[in-house]
Amino acid sequence: MTDLATVTQSYFQPHITGMAIPSRRPRRDGALDLSRNEMIHPALDPLVKAVLAELAPATVVEYPIYPELIGELADVVGCRPAELEIFPGSDDAIGVIVDAFATRTGSMVLQDPTYPTYRYHAQLRDIEVLSWLPRPGTLLFAAEDARWAMKRTPSTVVVVTDPHGMLGSVLDEEATQELAATAHRYGHLLVVDQCYEAFRGNAGAWRGWDNVLRIGSFSKGAGLAGMRLGYVTGAPPLVDYLRRWRRAAAVSGVTLAVALALCRDHRGELDAIRDDIIDGREWLAGQVVDLEKRLAPLPSNTNFLTVDAGGAEDARRLKEHLAASGVLVQSHAGFASLLRFTAAPISLLHRVVASLRDAPA
Known part of the structure; x- marks a missing residue:
């Protein structure tokens, strides 16, 4: 019988066994998580619930x-x-x-x-x-x-x-x-x-x-x-x-049915949600500039805003300050001075601006 060591030596590639397995960080209860670039909007939950309620049982029990x-x-x-x-x-x-x-x-x-x-x-x-x-x-x-x-x-x-x-x-x-x-x-x-x-x-x-x-x-x-x-x-x-x-x-058939229902039958609601997120992104960019803290927002065509904190240490300290106030953002491995904020409606972003305003210089 072939032992595990022999199997490992014969079939495992060393450069692969040394690679980190992709995974996502656990969520933090109570935090405003702007680190994942998910869609954030209060109207999204009821919209998704309505779509799920409309699903036919066949989407679950039949092969797609x-x-x-x-x-x-x-x-x-x-x-x-x-x-x-x-x-x-x-x-x-x-x-x-x-x-x-x-x-x-x-x-x-x-x-x-x-x-x-x-x-x-x-x-x-x-x-x-x-x-x-x-x-x-x-x-x-x-x-x-x-x-x-x-x-x-x-x-x-x-x-x-x-x-x-x-x-x-x-x-x-x-x-x-x-x-x-x-x-x-x-x-x-x-x-x-x-x-x-x-x-x-x-x-x-x-x-x-x-x-x-x-x-x-x-x-x-x-x-x-x-x-x-x-x-x-x-x-x-x-x-x-x-x-x-x-x-x-x-x-899965359920996934496809939900996507079709949401993007085809509820397109107007989804467009309105995206418009709110874009408005929030642009509002946050303006607020960052008005703070006069040497933070520079980059032009964005996405659902996030990237902010240049000036230097790697500045970005690290600002990220820690935001996390302590319950706001999570994403740092950039390739650009150490940058922080990425997922955009959201303006009503949810006042908390972010307040934390930025209180950040030490």
Whole structure:
């Protein structure tokens, strides 16, 4: 009989056993948690309860028929069914894209920093990561830097987060077209993470290219983080190939029914919630400036506001002060001076401003 030590030596990869397992922090009772980028709005709970009450029992007891549900969801997403594939969250979509495409190229080009799941899946599969860094002394990713790399790199997978999931910044129309055209010319697959597109309103910027895959999510813009529903859209040949890598029936029929009901039948209420969150984001940015504490809010096209505290130690102290007052925010591993605040309606953010006002200089 083979012992465990032999199995470990024969089958385990040392670089994988040393990796941290992805997990989420426990929640803190009573805190205003602005660290997770979930949808925060008092109208969301009753809306979700109403949607759940409308569900037919068949969505629970019957197997989901994916082609039919994808056809309905395509209308919500704004594409043809042949251009859409679904996954249990955008994290899973990222892993499947890495499996289907990056394992063939052996490399990926990533903005650095970016959403850590990309680097995790690349490391898991021993895929080389080429970093696309912001310009020195700035918080800006220049499209021309990525284009320069694409012209000198063999065919690979290039990932762009737009809006950026840490900074909230977006690429303008000219930059998106130049990136897509350069990737097409030099044989690269361009993966565009648009999980925050509901707060930008310009999802069409990346459409029309047969070498572009777009990742979307119902967590940020539809309040369904707990349901775990993500999707990928792109040219039918790319999506058709990607379907073969999808885990069988990984998305439940209940999840799809809730997403369809919420985004199709209650679209007006959901739009109003998003508008309130955008108003809260802009209000908070203005309040931060008015405090005159050398805090600099960054322009944002997402459901969060990133604030530059001036330095790494300043950010650490401010985060601790906010936590002591019951407000939780997210720090940035790649940009140590930055703190990220999930946006919410103005009525919930007065508590944040009060804590910022009381923060030591």
